[in-house]
Amino acid sequence: MLTRDIDLKDAILDLLDNCVDGIQRNAPESSIESDKPYKNFRAEISFSKEGFIIKDNCGGIPIEVAQKYAFKMGRPEAANKNDAEYYTIGTYGIGMKRAIFKMGCSSQVSSQTASDSFKVTISPEWLSSDSEWDLPLEETDRWLPENGTVIEVTHLRDEIAIAFSPPQQSVLHNSLVGEISHNYSYIINKGFTVIVNGSEVPLLPLNLLADGIEQIKQNNAAAIAPFLYEAEKDGVEIKLAVGFYKDIPDGEEIDDEMKGVKNSSETSGWTVICNDRVVLYCDKSRLTGWGELTVPGHHPQFNAISGVIHFRSKGKDASKLPITTTKRGIDASSNLYLYVKEFMREGTKVFTSYTYKWKKNLEEEKTRTKQARLADPIQFFETIPKERWTQVNKRTSESRSFYKERKFTPTLPTPELSAEVGERKRKVSFSRPEKEIEMVAEYLFEDSECEPSRVGEACFEQVLKSAKK
Amino acid sequence: MSGATIPYHLRQNKAVDRYAFMELLSKVDRFCDVSKYQYVGFGGHSLEDFKYIHNRFGISSMTSIERDEEVYKRQQFNLPHNCINCLLQDSNDFVRDFIREERTIIWLDYTKPAQLGSQIAQFQSIIDRFSSLDIIKITLNAHASSYVEANKTVQPNDTWNARIKDLEKKLGNELFPFADISPDMMTARGFPNAIHLIVKYAANLAMRGDLDIYFQPLTSFSYNDGQEMLTVTGILLEKTQSESFFNKTGIDQWELGNVDWKEPTRIDMPDLTIKERMHIDTFLPNFSADLVHEKLGFLINQKESISLEMLKTYVLFYRQSPYFSRIFV
Numbered sequence: 142m143l144t145r146d147i148d149l150k151d152a153i154l155d156l157l158d159n160c161v162d163g164i165q166r167n168a169p170e171s172s173i174e175s176d177k178p179y180k181n182f183r184a185e186i187s188f189s190k191e192g193f194i195i196k197d198n199c200g201g202i203p204i205e206v207a208q209k210y211a212f213k214m215g216r217p218e219a220a221n222k223n224d225a226e227y228y229t230i231g232t233y234g235i236g237m238k239r240a241i242f243k244m245g246c247s248s249q250v251s252s253q254t255a256s257d258s259f260k261v262t263i264s265p266e267w268l269s270s271d272s273e274w275d276l277p278l279e280e281t282d283r284w285l286p287e288n289g290t291v292i293e294v295t296h297l298r299d300e301i302a303i304a305f306s307p308p309q310q311s312v313l314h315n316s317l318v319g320e321i322s323h324n325y326s327y328i329i330n331k332g333f334t335v336i337v338n339g340s341e342v343p344l345l346p347l348n349l350l351a352d353g354i355e356q357i358k359q360n361n362a363a364a365i366a367p368f369l370y371e372a373e374k375d376g377v378e379i380k381l382a383v384g385f386y387k388d389i390p391d392g393e394e395i396d397d398e399m400k401g402v403k404n405s406s407e408t409s410g411w412t413v414i415c416n417d418r419v420v421l422y423c424d425k426s427r428l429t430g431w432g433e434l435t436v437p438g439h440h441p442q443f444n445a446i447s448g449v450i451h452f453r454s455k456g457k458d459a460s461k462l463p464i465t466t467t468k469r470g471i472d473a474s475s476n477l478y479l480y481v482k483e484f485m486r487e488g489t490k491v492f493t494s495y496t497y498k499w500k501k502n503l504e505e506e507k508t509r510t511k512q513a514r515l516a517d518p519i520q521f522f523e524t525i526p527k528e529r530w531t532q533v534n535k536r537t538s539e540s541r542s543f544y545k546e547r548k549f550t551p552t553l554p555t556p557e558l559s560a561e562v563g564e565r566k567r568k569v570s571f572s573r574p575e576k577e578i579e580m581v582a583e584y585l586f587e588d589s590e591c592e593p594s595r596v597g598e599a600c601f602e603q604v605l606k607s608a609k610k
Numbered sequence: 611m612s613g614a615t616i617p618y619h620l621r622q623n624k625a626v627d628r629y630a631f632m633e634l635l636s637k638v639d640r641f642c643d644v645s646k647y648q649y650v651g652f653g654g655h656s657l658e659d660f661k662y663i664h665n666r667f668g669i670s671s672m673t674s675i676e677r678d679e680e681v682y683k684r685q686q687f688n689l690p691h692n693c694i695n696c697l698l699q700d701s702n703d704f705v706r707d708f709i710r711e712e713r714t715i716i717w718l719d720y721t722k723p724a725q726l727g728s729q730i731a732q733f734q735s736i737i738d739r740f741s742s743l744d745i746i747k748i749t750l751n752a753h754a755s756s757y758v759e760a761n762k763t764v765q766p767n768d769t770w771n772a773r774i775k776d777l778e779k780k781l782g783n784e785l786f787p788f789a790d791i792s793p794d795m796m797t798a799r800g801f802p803n804a805i806h807l808i809v810k811y812a813a814n815l816a817m818r819g820d821l822d823i824y825f826q827p828l829t830s831f832s833y834n835d836g837q838e839m840l841t842v843t844g845i846l847l848e849k850t851q852s853e854s855f856f857n858k859t860g861i862d863q864w865e866l867g868n869v870d871w872k873e874p875t876r877i878d879m880p881d882l883t884i885k886e887r888m889h890i891d892t893f894l895p896n897f898s899a900d901l902v903h904e905k906l907g908f909l910i911n912q913k914e915s916i917s918l919e920m921l922k923t924y925v926l927f928y929r930q931s932p933y934f935s936r937i938f939v
Binding site for chain 1: 678722723724756783786787788789790792810811814815817818821824825
């Protein structure tokens, strides 16, 4: 299978990123703290063999940005000189042009802001010319119903036209919607609407399991809850949450994954969000602390662990964020990130240890945790009372540059170890032919597809009852 | 729980599906010689479909895959013809080692909802190795409550969302069509179409590296003989072949054809007596179902609209519908 369309998906996501940049320039300051600050902002993507269109109402590209960066083409020396500035103005210039040329050789970009309205036309002739560098930016009458941008690409490249036509069109449609719903879940959750070929991208929130807040509030009471950390440095707010997003996997799920029969780990790992943009999604590598220092490397046993870290720069200066210049990745060497990673590891460790502790008592763990519900972890920063948070020890000069720093470590349930040795739990485990398990499952539960672990447990219970008589 | 334990003659709808499959193959036969194909299937203890296909088309390169040793022994006993190579093998292993050397018709006849993810993956890896004009039929469990049972203590919406989550979990992010499937399809009635769209996505996904050849769906049916099932048959076609294929076979004009992934046609045969059937048959094919319904003079279901619906199904499938009766030997 080819990876060509994966690049294509990235190109389309680059264009969607421009819409997100627009929102961040234009969302009213007052709404930032509200629940749905991006309500009413939308982007519509449509593609067919005729062409590609993305239109948004996210405020438009300011004309000076367009003149200075977005449509400055080609000359490498000029591009290099401006690199530093690209960084602060979003992905215009890199993302937009790359995306347009990836798809076709003719394009029209129209944009309208509160003060200006302009249009840039890129023609096949212009593209093939070696002498023509300037792209004329033509000021136009206001014609869009709301301030925003419309990018249209036509004269599609052959391979793109194939990807945009049936039957491949529906493949791209589905995988693009899947990708957007994962990578933009955070901003969609805040009210942003994305429509792809007529269908609205569903919200797949990144929620974590937690017992009710009353349970968590109690001192000394064990409760399922995420590990939380927050701090501020140089105008960047940091919020981190890690926990379980589903039941911890049983032996069978782990086996299946090790054998390659099934992959259940896709949504496990760390997601890094900078200014509402996902820059790293479900990472399971050293980049996010897995397999570093005392944290074990990722393994199917940890498939239920998921963490998210938000960096938000106050004001509009993104230069303090720990991201690479392309804004598509985390800058792993940034001091800010290296410092915070310590807490990512600390949080991860809380939950990897938990899975070890319960490994032999999974049934009991399931009963103990069945009260826990999925919830948006961000809400706990507000609801968990002050006295349950702990201050962070400042050891180095680096750590002293952080302020408003605090963390919450949940008191997770531990398996009961009764004082009487006779009560100590041991694990019984055995393998039988699938057909026989099905037969017993049918006999006991009238359902041949009942989970083998439940079948084994029920058999034991049955015999135990007779033995006690 | 699966249909595998219900005798064939009590699975009337599945029987209709099989007859429709024979009719489909005879249409394909107008374009290319079906007798030259090999046939691979999960024959079960009686190897029923092997009998039909051998008798109807004279295919003599046949392979049956069976993972259960007792059933396998029973196959040896029942072996209807000596051209069937019975393998005692799991379908997963068969698919892993499958090398396509001749034109192939394969019927992946699955029943278990729990293994949907691996079933779809097997389907993909077969068509990934297929060449132009190879034919695949896949049957999957589409019984919504066998995936996630309806829970009367919660809102229907919660059940539907739980079913979406379950499908996502079974298929993984790679195989789940996020744009096509929505919670409102997760009803018992909508579920077969959701599975249908999963097959569509999987087929197109598997073919995406090929520019000249594509997966062409031919028929899609859903039926229920105890469990709701979905069955889709398709063929690999070169893009340049497509027009002449349909010109010769006429499958795009056939009332049972489904060449553009429309919702699957439902097979739900009414339980008619032989006398009723013979009577209705005398009005066919020239009378419409409405007129036949009127002429019948009685309802075959208490509700008039359902009675008419059932008769319509009968009219659509009467030619593929077998007579079952008791014989003494």
